[in-house]
Amino acid sequence: MGSALETLCGQAFGAGQIEMLGVYLQRSWLILGASCVCMLPLYIYSTPILKLLGQREDIAELAGDFSIKIIPQMFSLAINFPTQKFLQAQVKVGILAWVGFVALITHIGLLFFFVRVLRWGTSGAAVAYDVSAWGVALAQVVYIVGWCKDGWRGLSLLAFKDLWPFVRLSVASAVMLCLEIWYFMTIIVMTGHLGDPVIAVGSLSICMNLNGWEGMLFIGINAAISVRVSNELGSSHPRAAKYSVYVTVAESLLIGLFSMAVVIAARNHFAVFFTDSVKMQKAVSDLAYLLGATMLLNSVQPVISGVAVGGGWQALVAYINLTCYYIIGLPLGFLLGYKANLGVQGIWIGMIMGTSLQTIVLCIIVWKTNWEEEVEQASERMRRWTANDDDEVRLIN
Structure with a gap:
């Protein structure tokens, strides 16, 4: 919030x-x-x-x-x-x-x-x-x-x-973020009901830990682009806002490609830092390609979400998250994991499909955004929510 x-x-x-x-x-x-x-x-x-x-x-x-x-x-x-x-x-x-x-x-x-x-x-x-x-x-x-x-x-x-x-903007912000966090938590819960839950949850947890480490970098970029976009919109600089988005997405994408390449190249080795179980190491190795794809997606998705926060699009993104994650991603993961007997890989593929769709939709929205109109909306928001000096009441100097 x-x-x-x-x-x-x-x-x-x-x-x-x-x-x-x-x-x-x-x-x-x-x-x-x-x-x-x-x-x-x-x-x-x-x-x-x-x-x-x-x-x-x-x-x-x-x-x-x-x-x-x-x-x-x-x-x-x-x-x-x-x-x-x-x-x-x-x-x-x-x-x-x-x-x-x-x-x-x-x-x-x-x-x-x-x-x-x-x-x-x-x-x-x-x-x-x-x-x-x-x-x-x-x-x-x-x-x-x-x-x-x-x-x-x-x-x-x-x-x-x-x-x-x-309150409405705060709640929209909370819903947008919670839907995203709960989505990944639900994936782990679903994995815990598979035939061999210890190996399934353990291998997924190792991969999610690595993904989380990389994600810390993009959370920082998320905050940076959010501030940059909101500052530029408030300053009535639509072109600066637009090109800062393009530059940041390109930079993050390069980092994501590098991370994916490293994970895939080291897929048979990095699990030894987390477990001595050969069976667990093999399970992690089997998930490495999906981990690489997730890292690539997570290099773009947080950046686009930061743009949405900077522009005040939280309510729109909340609806997109609900549709892509919970109406498409989770059901697809359930079908692939349980009905198609693909196990944890099927559940993760469903998660990737939901995240991919959400990222594509947000990228299209950003690409088609009229930044001049966004500047006007930001100006209107400031006019509507900014008080006159006569209205200001200070209780403590």
Whole structure:
């Protein structure tokens, strides 16, 4: 839900309306805070929910206890994510890297202290998680209040205005992302019901780990192109927005082709870093070509999704994800995996088909986009959501 700020803060910064960034930030805090309250029952009653889903009782009890103890961490995300987007929109990413680095070192120390020294077990891990998460959130807020005077003008009653349009954009952003994440999670669940689930899930997990490592790079590119597109649209530079998309997609595609080539060339060797089982290594090797194809797709898909966020197309992409992933990809994977007896390869082929269709549709949309009209829509959005100076009410200087 915090990615709504990528659209609004990015376009406002590009349009020179920097004073509105703080208002958008506060609106996002309100909406995400309310969302955390709505999600509290999932954390509090996670034990009975897991038991209802068929999870083993001891695991459900342990997970439920851990879920309750990380509730403070959930609320820290309502502060953390909006502040990240606020800073990214102004290309102030260096501070995010430093805060993240210090938080990582601190988190390791806290884990050692609470888990090993105090011997609190999973409770200690939860406490370390809570402390680290709030440390990151508060550090970012302190930086914004102290060093972002142009974007932060103090608390404002304007944060309570125009909440409903903001909610709709936030929900569309959340649905777009959740549909994508749940899609890949569902693939693993489906694989767990195959004839040899240990080998099937294990081999798929190894491949997904490698895919995730590569994906971190493209998540960064996703954030960069989202900020660039939103900034250029807000600045009324349609050609710059258009060509930044083309350059970024070409760059990402080259990285994806290289990653695919490396995986295919090393298909008989890279599994030894994850398992000693010869059978598991053979299963991973059999999936290498599908992993390579997925890496190639994932070099383009996150970039196009970043363009969509920068342009404010979240609702459209949510519908595309629903159709391509859940109406086409998952059913096709089920048929190939279970009915055609292709196993994990069939399920993965269905996933690739869904992702391919989604990527093709988004590429066509980007190719046919009238960027001059996008600039006009961004300008209209800024006019509609920007308050007059007379309306601004500051509560804290």
